[in-house]
Amino acid sequence: MSMLKGKTALVTGSTSGIGLGIAIALARQGANIVLNGFGDVEAPRAQVLDAGKAAGIEVGYHGADMSKTADIEAMMKYAAAEFGRVDILVNNAGIQHVAKVQDFPVEKWDAILAINLSSAFHTTRLALPAMQQANWGRIINVASVHGLVGSAEKSAYVAAKHGIVGLTKVTALENATTGVTCNAICPGWVLTPLVQKQVDAKAAAQGISNEDATKQLLGEKEPSMQFTTPEELGELAVFFCSAAANNVRGVAWNMDGGWAAQ
Ligand code: NAD
Numbered sequence: 001m002s003m004l005k006g007k008t009a010l011v012t013g014s015t016s017g018i019g020l021g022i023a024i025a026l027a028r029q030g031a032n033i034v035l036n037g038f039g040d041v042e043a044p045r046a047q048v049l050d051a052g053k054a055a056g057i058e059v060g061y062h063g064a065d066m067s068k069t070a071d072i073e074a075m076m077k078y079a080a081a082e083f084g085r086v087d088i089l090v091n092n093a094g095i096q097h098v099a100k101v102q103d104f105p106v107e108k109w110d111a112i113l114a115i116n117l118s119s120a121f122h123t124t125r126l127a128l129p130a131m132q133q134a135n136w137g138r139i140i141n142v143a144s145v146h147g148l149v150g151s152a153e154k155s156a157y158v159a160a161k162h163g164i165v166g167l168t169k170v171t172a173l174e175n176a177t178t179g180v181t182c183n184a185i186c187p188g189w190v191l192t193p194l195v196q197k198q199v200d201a202k203a204a205a206q207g208i209s210n211e212d213a214t215k216q217l218l219g220e221k222e223p224s225m226q227f228t229t230p231e232e233l234g235e236l237a238v239f240f241c242s243a244a245a246n247n248v249r250g251v252a253w254n255m256d257g258g259w260a261a262q
Helices: 017-028 042-051 069-083 106-134 155-174 193-206 210-221 230-241
Strands: 008-011 032-036 059-062 088-091 137-142 180-187 252-255
Touching: 008 017, 008 069, 017 032, 017 042, 017 088, 017 137, 017 230, 032 042, 032 069, 042 059, 059 069, 069 106, 088 106, 106 137, 106 155, 106 180, 137 155, 137 230, 155 180, 180 230, 193 210, 230 252
Parallel strands: 008 032, 008 088, 032 059, 088 137, 137 180, 180 252
Antiparallel strands: none
């Protein structure tokens, strides 16, 4: 359980949901973790520290707003100063907004593109030089099944997620002869606060129970009728960090209960 001992992983948007699940899984493998995100930090920090207790990991935090380039630059400087360098970069922070294209609020479009796509460009460009010098690095982009297929009313999200799959491929290609890999994870539905909001909206709009709204949400898209969990996604991130994945480059790997297979 110390495959990643001595390495440092920075996970954006890791105070909640999938990012926290990935941070816990990497901590369990012995990686030091830099957390990022809004809201309560102490509970996630305690969970991550506990997961890495056996390996004696260190956990840092930076509250950079992923929509702000200067904040991202400050976070990357902080990580380098505290931990030497970022060996594993997980670009996970993301937001959602649902509206038809003609009604889509312009400021929501800008925010989704900035947080879900441009932030990954900035962290990647800032993390790469040290990874290249060390000839080892892992960049894992949390895209979505919406990086592969579309859904109505999610124009900004689908555009950003297709964009991050493209960034993943180019980053992988530019480093293909080195020990630096870049891959994307494409989850289907995962029951996090981001999705709970969509379940609640569906229940309210149709006057149905939360349970029925959940069944409907899964039934529309996900053949397995099951949510993927942050723990499962964390184990996929661990695989991408392993030696077995040394030659896995530029893939967009879905964990989507069959969503994109239809
Ligand atoms: P979540 O809302 O539980 O967590 C999002 C995290 O990002 C939180 O830590 C939040 O504080 C942070 N965050 C939001 N805006 C930020 C900003 N401007 N700067 C810094 N941090 C910010 O959501 P989640 O479901 O865990 O989503 C994580 C990622 O997984 C997102 O990129 C999302 O698009 C993707 N994803 C989620 C699902 C799903 O079904 N939940 C499916 C596919 C992909």
